[in-house]
Amino acid sequence: MAISAKLLGEDEYIVVDTRTHWKALIFPVFLLLVVAAGGGFLAAIVPAGSLQTPARIAIGVVGLLVLIVFGAKPFLNWFFSTYTLTNRRLITRHGILTRTGRDIPLMRINDVSYEHGLIDRMLGCGTLQIQSASEGGHVVLPDVPHVEMMHLKMSDLLFGGPDGKPGDGYLDDEAPPEHQRIRSQRPADEPDSETLFSSDDNDRR
Numbered sequence: 031m032a033i034s035a036k037l038l039g040e041d042e043y044i045v046v047d048t049r050t051h052w053k054a055l056i057f058p059v060f061l062l063l064v065v066a067a068g069g070g071f072l073a074a075i076v077p078a079g080s081l082q083t084p085a086r087i088a089i090g091v092v093g094l095l096v097l098i099v100f101g102a103k104p105f106l107n108w109f110f111s112t113y114t115l116t117n118r119r120l121i122t123r124h125g126i127l128t129r130t131g132r133d134i135p136l137m138r139i140n141d142v143s144y145e146h147g148l149i150d151r152m153l154g155c156g157t158l159q160i161q162s163a164s165e166g167g168h169v170v171l172p173d174v175p176h177v178e179m180m181h182l183k184m185s186d187l188l189f190g191g192p193d194g195k196p197g198d199g200y201l202d203d204e205a206p207p208e209h210q211r212i213r214s215q216r217p218a219d220e221p222d223s224e225t226l227f228s229s230d231d232n233d234r235r
Contacts, residue, residue, distance in 0.1 A: 033114045033121060045183055046115040051155035051173040054108040058101040069093040113171060115183060134169065138162045142184050144177045
């Protein structure tokens with residue numbers, strides 16, 4: 031399930047890796063039980079005779095087709111839909127035959143929130159909502175397992191944890207981009223661009 035290490039950048043590591051919530055399997059499992067029970071009942075009441083065996087085979091084939099058409103697709107969609115959070119980006123992958131994916135750099139994310147209704151709280155999942163600075167910046171990730179924990183992990187990477195470490199996925203010894211550096215990180219010998227007059231100018235006056 032984890033994304034291949036070959037697809038990770040230098041010093042990039044996985045923080046959270048998960049599929050969508052198992053609630054997507056409720057319908058396929060229910061359908062399997064209904065088809066199995068119904069098929070078994072119909073096969074049992076087929077009258078004895080030369081047509082008994084062909085009739086039972088036909089019942090089994092119909093049941094199998096129903097499972098493939100209505101049950102296999104939801105299962106495969108669940109199996110191939112993954113959310114991966116690294117210390118650099120959020121990676122989503124979906125699709126069975128045609129795979130679609132999206133990578134959102136954490137440094138482009140402006141806000142992250144979540145919501146989950148009563149049923150989602152009972153099942154332990156929810157919807158993660160992300161606002162990024164890129165085009166089409168509103169991203170909705172449905173059926174995220176343990177959505178509160180995912181939200182907490184992303185918040186720590188984005189905005190720093192309680193120990194005050196830098197956010198946006200930067201390592202302890204890694205400097206953020208120039209436009210994200212706070213004024214306190216400016217070298218002491220660099221003049222403040224907001225200072226209108228230097229001390230030398232004041233002395234001349």
